[in-house]
Ligand code: HEC
């Protein structure tokens with residue numbers, strides 16, 4: 001597999017996830033061919049720290065470089081944690097990248113090429129594997145401002161702005177269930193990025209597009225501070 005990576009972009013500071021001019025990406029000199037790193041990553045393939053069934057072979061060669069071997073220690077703020085994520089949600093997202101129905105910018109750049117190579121048996125095996133990994137708990141260690149305000153939004157919503165309580169679908173502790181993704185312990189930068197995509201409609205989901213319609217950037221940051229602290 002050959003993956004094109006823009007290292008600067010992936011390394012964006014946690015709070016700098018909102019502006020990614022698409023055209024600049026492709027012109028950037030730092031747009032690197034990463035196949036050497038992927039090869040190295042593939043060779044260092046021992047499934048250290050993973051639990052459950054052995055990793056499907058593609059994890060070490062095709063996923064680890066961005067998501068980490070267990071999906072817990074993702075290398076960059078815009079890359080989501082997958083460990084302990086619900087199986088049906090993981091399957092749905094991989095299928096949506098493959099058929100291009102999840103067409104947000106980072107998904108198109110980083111996940112479309114990956115998902116293209118996956119058939120439904122591999123998708124199921126990968127979803128099983130990441131679902132079986134121990135979910136992240138306060139693993140970022142970084143404290144962001146707004147945890148208290150974010151917790152209030154998560155538990156109660158913002159009534160006069162028609163933002164419902166997130167816990168109604170994502171669970172009282174952000175643990176999610178089935179098609180409702182786990183958000184607890186997810187990365188700060190990734191959460192803000194996805195809420196931005198739902199807000200501006202580039203990631204399509206009827207429920208979340210409606211929910212994120214009125215959310216402000218400050219509220220996105222607060223709720224991300226809370227969830228990434230869990
Ligand atoms: C080049 C880096 C890179 C590689 C390699 C990669 N991913 Fe990703 N992955 C990302 C990024 C970045 C996102 C977030 C994309 C977005 O915002 O839509 C993502 C998103 C995902 C999601 C969506 C999770 C969610 O919470 O919605 C899943 C599932 C996923 N990746 C699985 C995999 C699997 C399985 C592999 C290996 C077969 C893999 N990825 C390889 C960078 C990568």
Ligand code: HEC
Pocket residue numbers: 080092153154163164165166167168169170179180181182183191194195204205207208211223
């Ligand atoms: C009515 C149910 C519902 C409510 C309420 C809800 N969500 Fe969601 N949320 C979903 C569903 C369903 C998805 C998965 C969308 C998909 O499959 O693409 C999702 C996805 C997400 C994601 C993307 C996770 C990932 O791994 O990519 C984030 C972030 C998120 N929601 C945040 C919130 C926040 C913050 C609130 C409260 C302001 C909230 N949600 C309220 C149903 C809900």
